Amino acid sequence: MLTLATVMVPGSASPVGVFFQQLEIGLTLGAMYALVALGYTLVYGIIELINFAHGDVFMWSTVVTLAIVQAMGITAPPGPAALVGLLILLFAVGMVVSGTLNVTIERFFYRPLRKAPRLAPLIAAIGASFILETVAQLWRGSGFVAFPSLVPTIGVQIGNVHVNVLDVVIVIVALALMYALERFIRLTRMGKAMRATAQDPEAASLMGVNINRTISLTFIIGGALAGAAGVMYNLYIGQVWFFTGFQLGLIAFTAAVLGGIGNIYGAVLGGFIIGIIEAFTIQYVPGGFAWADAVVFAILVLILVVKPSGLLGQQTPNKV
Amino acid sequence: MAAQSPFKGVTTAASSGLGRVRAWANDTMIAGRPLTYYVTGWRFGVIALILAILLPAVPAAAYSDIQSLLVAMISVFVYVMLALGLNIVVGYAGLLDLGYVAFFVIGSYTMAAGTYGAVSDWQGNLHNVPIFPFYLLIPLGALLAGIFGVLLGAPTLRLRGDYLAIVTLGFGEIVPVVFANIPVFFGQIGISATQPAPINTPVGQISFTDPLNNSPFYYLVLVVTVLVILGCSALRNSSIGRAWVAIREDETAAEASGVNLTRTKLLAFALGATVGGIGGVINTAVFPSITPLNFSFDISITILIMVVLGGIGSIPGVIIGALVLRLFDVYLLQRINDPVHQSFLVAPINAPLHFLANVDFNTLKLLIYGIVLVAMILLRPQGLIPDARRKRELAGEGAAPEDISAVGMLAQEEAGISSAAVGDALDQTEYTGAGSDAQGREG
Numbered sequence: 001m002l003t004l005a006t007v008m009v010p011g012s013a014s015p016v017g018v019f020f021q022q023l024e025i026g027l028t029l030g031a032m033y034a035l036v037a038l039g040y041t042l043v044y045g046i047i048e049l050i051n052f053a054h055g056d057v058f059m060w061s062t063v064v065t066l067a068i069v070q071a072m073g074i075t076a077p078p079g080p081a082a083l084v085g086l087l088i089l090l091f092a093v094g095m096v097v098s099g100t101l102n103v104t105i106e107r108f109f110y111r112p113l114r115k116a117p118r119l120a121p122l123i124a125a126i127g128a129s130f131i132l133e134t135v136a137q138l139w140r141g142s143g144f145v146a147f148p149s150l151v152p153t154i155g156v157q158i159g160n161v162h163v164n165v166l167d168v169v170i171v172i173v174a175l176a177l178m179y180a181l182e183r184f185i186r187l188t189r190m191g192k193a194m195r196a197t198a199q200d201p202e203a204a205s206l207m208g209v210n211i212n213r214t215i216s217l218t219f220i221i222g223g224a225l226a227g228a229a230g231v232m233y234n235l236y237i238g239q240v241w242f243f244t245g246f247q248l249g250l251i252a253f254t255a256a257v258l259g260g261i262g263n264i265y266g267a268v269l270g271g272f273i274i275g276i277i278e279a280f281t282i283q284y285v286p287g288g289f290a291w292a293d294a295v296v297f298a299i300l301v302l303i304l305v306v307k308p309s310g311l312l313g314q315q316t317p318n319k320v
Numbered sequence: 321m322a323a324q325s326p327f328k329g330v331t332t333a334a335s336s337g338l339g340r341v342r343a344w345a346n347d348t349m350i351a352g353r354p355l356t357y358y359v360t361g362w363r364f365g366v367i368a369l370i371l372a373i374l375l376p377a378v379p380a381a382a383y384s385d386i387q388s389l390l391v392a393m394i395s396v397f398v399y400v401m402l403a404l405g406l407n408i409v410v411g412y413a414g415l416l417d418l419g420y421v422a423f424f425v426i427g428s429y430t431m432a433a434g435t436y437g438a439v440s441d442w443q444g445n446l447h448n449v450p451i452f453p454f455y456l457l458i459p460l461g462a463l464l465a466g467i468f469g470v471l472l473g474a475p476t477l478r479l480r481g482d483y484l485a486i487v488t489l490g491f492g493e494i495v496p497v498v499f500a501n502i503p504v505f506f507g508q509i510g511i512s513a514t515q516p517a518p519i520n521t522p523v524g525q526i527s528f529t530d531p532l533n534n535s536p537f538y539y540l541v542l543v544v545t546v547l548v549i550l551g552c553s554a555l556r557n558s559s560i561g562r563a564w565v566a567i568r569e570d571e572t573a574a575e576a577s578g579v580n581l582t583r584t585k586l587l588a589f590a591l592g593a594t595v596g597g598i599g600g601v602i603n604t605a606v607f608p609s610i611t612p613l614n615f616s617f618d619i620s621i622t623i624l625i626m627v628v629l630g631g632i633g634s635i636p637g638v639i640i641g642a643l644v645l646r647l648f649d650v651y652l653l654q655r656i657n658d659p660v661h662q663s664f665l666v667a668p669i670n671a672p673l674h675f676l677a678n679v680d681f682n683t684l685k686l687l688i689y690g691i692v693l694v695a696m697i698l699l700r701p702q703g704l705i706p707d708a709r710r711k712r713e714l715a716g717e718g719a720a721p722e723d724i725s726a727v728g729m730l731a732q733e734e735a736g737i738s739s740a741a742v743g744d745a746l747d748q749t750e751y752t753g754a755g756s757d758a759q760g761r762e763g
Binding site: 048049050109112113116117118119120122123124126127128129130131133134135137138142246250253257287290291293294296297300301304305308 | 487501632714
């Protein structure tokens with residue numbers, strides 16, 4: 001993640017201070033990774049498909065919200081009241097764009113292939129991802145486009161650690177969304193339908209669950225969470241790039257596998273762990289930037305070798 | 321339930337179009353036989369090979385035209401090899417490898433580093449290393465790529481297929497990053513291979529470095545490509561090839577019938593990687609300058625699209641898929657891109673279609689590739705020239721009788737009984753497209 005250079009704070013020289021500063025960065029990154037990882041895990045939990053296009057659905061939120069900010073002609077932080085209104089607007093747009101995009105892909109690319117051999121929907125997902133990337137590239141070009149910094153860089157100093165107000169907002173919004181998702185899946189009828197479909201689609205449909213609608217809902221929710229993460233990414237990293245979704249998607253998928261794919265608590269846990277590992281890699285590994293992706297990939301292979309079910313996942317036997 | 325099949329109209333149109341082509345080929349008579357007789361089976365292979373051998377002798381308006389076509393064809397052959405290698409993994413064994421470019425990189429760097437004569441240490445000091453002859457580097461590159469294939473495959477092949485897809489995707493991303501960030505092979509600057517030395521023959525010296533005569537290279541690559549094609553064909557018809565297909569069709573049943581899953585999959589993965597390595601060595605011999613940035617995810621996906629377009633598992637299909645896409649890429653696209661850009665750059669800003677001056681045709685190409693990939697999977701999953709066995713597999717998903725399992729067929733083949741009779745009944749059932757399958761589930 002080359003773009004992380006923009007968020008690294010020099011901080012104090014004390015090793016303890018550096019450690020906690022990186023921890024703070026890691027938590028903020030982890031909040032975003034966790035939101036994207038939830039989308040992977042929800043979809044995998046319900047139809048056992050790795051949604052390759054998920055990272056690009058996230059990327060489209062960054063691209064569209066950038067277009068809105070540019071269309072409004074905003075280049076500097078607005079006043080407090082206007083800022084809150086703007087952030088609500090951006091989050092709403094980002095979530096709607098990504099949710100819609102995700103469910104559209106499901107409807108036209110995955111649903112017709114639900115009974116096809118396993119490889120088919122996976123290949124369709126790669127195609128979808130490729131299409132989303134190249135359209136964004138045609139629209140915004142191949143380079144990075146800067147997203148204006150909207151939230152003033154004010155913060156508090158806690159000991160040696162500098163905590164930006166933006167970081168706090170990101171973590172709080174992410175945690176609120178995760179809590180809302182958890183309540184939704186546990187307590188509502190639709191949430192119950194999602195759990196039932198994940199467990200056994202045929203039995204669920206015999207009990208009157210509309211499978212297609214439940215799967216669509218899962219894609220909408222997963223997409224919306226990625227959309228929110230996209231807005232956070234813009235505010236935090238501030239660089240819009242057509243290929244962002246590919247890299248971040250790989251990281252978030254690793255987070256989902258680390259936590260145990262199919263398990264929403266696992267995705268959150270995995271997201272935070274990966275975020276922290278990445279922040280530490282950049283700080284403590286010589287030439288850390290270049291190796292951040294390699295470290296994440298090594299973690300992925302290691303989990304798959306040592307404990308494929310992940311930290312919180314259950315070992316499921318292959319269905320015959 | 322019309323809403324279930326949004327692509328039905330397109331499917332119908334596409335298959336009626338293909339039907340018309342087939343009817344035309346049936347009606348066109350050459351020397352007393354219909355055209356279809358010549359374009360099926362080994363006859364087509366022989367005709368294609370003769371055409372390929374004669375290509376450098378084709379009279380052209382300008383000598384340079386035929387030379388640039390030859391260079392394009394060399395690149396086409398390299399991609400035919402790569403697509404066939406990926407086809408072993410994806411088509412035969414049904415494992416999705418999304419980082420195939422990694423093995424291409426390993427082969428390319430074997431060639432470049434093996435002929436450059438020096439490596440760099442972390443301080444940037446050069447150290448001399450021996451220079452290997454090109455013909456030794458082909459097997460060496462194949463071996464190294466195969467070893468990396470085993471190293472990557474061994475831990476991950478025990479897992480479900482979709483994990484493999486992600487791990488290979490990551491591997492394909494990481495390998496170029498590693499080459500870019502370790503100084504041994506000059507990091508991001510890249511490295512240049514020394515082209516093969518000339519060969520002395522009784523009729524004279526054959527030089528591989530003459531930019532005005534690409535025929536020697538063309539024939540060299542053609543020979544390697546034909547060997548790879550023959551190898552793939554032999555593999556497909558061996559007992560290992562049948563074990564791969566059994567795994568692809570039903571892993572659990574194959575295992576129950578005594579196929580060692582991990583070892584058989586690993587073999588497919590390693591052999592696919594080996595072919596990727598050979599492709600890398602050959603490509604770098606012809607196009608010697610490489611940097612890590614040359615090897616992107618686009619290449620992995622392009623090769624996958626060649627396989628899917630032509631027909632997963634089908635050797636003639638994959639060859640045609642690679643031929644069509646690579647010719648489009650290296651020959652046609654360059655001829656469209658530059659003139660369009662040049663003519664619109666001088667045109668006034670309000671001229672019609674002026675926006676084309678800003679369109680990157682290479683990106684547009686990738687968009688088309690993505691659309692082709694999705695369209696093929698949705699509308700014609702068996703590909704342009706389907707593999708007979710795979711076609712039955714696709715058709716069988718909804719319609720085949722339960723008792724004709726992959727392993728049953730495998731056992732019959734092993735026992736020397738032709739599976740054609742069993743297959744004929746199934747051939748009647750066309751894969752009806754995705755929409756009706758989804759309906760079947762609903763009902």
